[in-house]
Amino acid sequence: MRAWVFATAAAVLASSPAQAGESACWFEEGTLVVPAVVAGAAGDYILDTGTARTILHDTRAQAEGFEQTQLTGEVRVAGVVLRERPVVVEGLDARTYAHPTPIAGVIGADVLSGFVLDVSYSPCRIALHRPASAPPTRGAVLPMGRFGHLPLAPAGVTDGVRGARGPWILAVSQPLPARLNEAVATVPGAAKPEELYPGGVWTAQLAGLSFAGQVAPDVQAGLLRQAEADGALGAIGSPVLSRWTLRFDFPRGRLTLKEQGPPLGSDGPR
Structure with missing residues (x-):
């Protein structure tokens, strides 16, 4: 078991250029879906802070001509470009079968944790900010x-x-x-x-x-x-x-929550 520690130092971004930006998304089947490109494969990707690694669906990897289960490639999401990122190839059918459109993979916390991440479910929008340039927020x-x-x-x-x-x-x-x-x-x-x-x-x-x-x-x-x-x-x-x-402020170890819906106890979680 690893120790649970609070982040106290700025996270190190990838050595390649990374521009902050934002993107519209859609919230369906309990997941946030964003347009992205992983290892050259453009498509709809689940964005999830609860998934440790960035994943390319094995069926999509096969369609792109990849035979490996571990890749290194460029990740593009919400205006951010990260080069030479590790990508895992694995099956996602159990996670994506209910989606009405094909899901190409998952943008995981390994990509997100170098940034300040803003998530809005309604309207659905995500933003990635460099640690020193995130706009102020309340909550x-x-x-x-x-x-x-x-x-x-x-x-x-x-x-x-x-x-x-x-x-x-x-x-x-x-x-x-x-x-x-x-x-x-x-x-x-x-x-x-x-x-x-x-x-x-x-x-x-x-x-x-x-x-x-x-x-x-x-x-x-x-x-x-x-x-x-x-x-x-x-x-x-x-x-x-x-x-x-x-707002997931990964570098400073802070989570900011601004109320958007009814209290949890009113009708239970949405």
């Missing part, structure tokens, strides 16, 4: 730690009898409100527990989730592999996060 501010490139913020959860509080991965394109680390949660009586993991079709229910000073009751949840969660309690997804406009 509630939380400390933001990291596991590698993945952003973490404190949150609490209860099953109605017991509770736990600690760091959670913030996954802007996780369609489920919450996934709990399998090391801290079980689902007694589940006939097919494997279906509670990403790619499965079942969910369980939490009595409550508290985040950013608000409490959401009766939250749908699944499980997360311990290797993916590391020392985090789990991952918080878009049905919770989409009620705010979010």
